[in-house]
Amino acid sequence: MIINILAGGPEELLPELTDYAEENTVWVGVDRGVFHLLNREIMPEIAFGDFDSVSPEELEFIEKHVSNMQRYKPEKNETDMELALNWALAQEPTMIRMFGATGGRLDHLFANMHLLLNPLKEKNPATVYLIDRHNIAFLKGPGSYTIEKMKTKKYISFVPLTLDVSGITLEGFKFPLKNRHISLGSTLCISNELISDYGTFSFSEGILIVIRSHD
Structure with a gap:
């Protein structure tokens, strides 16, 4: 349901x-x-x-x-x-x-x-x-996730909701990351894009807001 x-x-x-x-x-x-x-x-x-x-x-x-x-x-x-x-x-x-x-x-x-x-x-x-x-937003806790390209909302941003988010890794993205640490207030993961039909994001600690958007 x-x-x-x-x-x-x-x-x-x-x-x-x-x-x-x-x-x-x-x-x-x-x-x-x-x-x-x-x-x-x-x-x-x-x-x-x-x-x-x-x-x-x-x-x-x-x-x-x-x-x-x-x-x-x-x-x-x-x-x-x-x-x-x-x-x-x-x-x-x-x-x-x-x-x-x-x-x-x-x-x-x-x-x-x-x-x-x-x-x-x-x-x-x-x-x-x-x-x-213009937007779709949702939250994720620590784990590894697959994300699919959307033609109508090509931008994907990852915004920390907690003071720290540890071990963030982005694969299949225009701007990949490997085991990075981001803090509340960071704009490091704003306006990324998938380069293939699917990508993955993962992190070990914290909570992320995932925002899919278009202009």
Whole structure:
């Protein structure tokens, strides 16, 4: 099972959502993201939020079409996206994709980026992807990974999320590395590219944000 979560970020940054509507996909709406889904004739299985970013008319429209709504007061300890992600992780999916979670307020962007840590902290095997029209971001812990070339997003960046990332090795890349150490704030691994259909990256300590993007 794949779970797609749509939040209420700027619509102009959304990719074509129908490209992500595979069989056995569950859609989840978050706050204004529920309205965006319904406008695209995509029915969310469940909705989360305090719904402070929709008008009374839009909320009435949402309530008319979505039977499973988890409503919260604005004063709470978790963001609406975190509540939705926690629910999604509990369903034990193979993959979670978060849309509408970039652009606009920087505090929301950083909060959503840090939510990618949750499955790693809980040792949940599901990978969570943060996706918009120009970027795909996900986190990896120590290990060795294969990565495939994408024509639409040729740039690949590796950004340390922890103070240090040790032993990073990049093979099959335009700018290869061998057993290097990078620290938080380093730009050494920004805007790399694959030179063949597949490449590998590996490291022994730390956590990396992997970002695939295009101009």
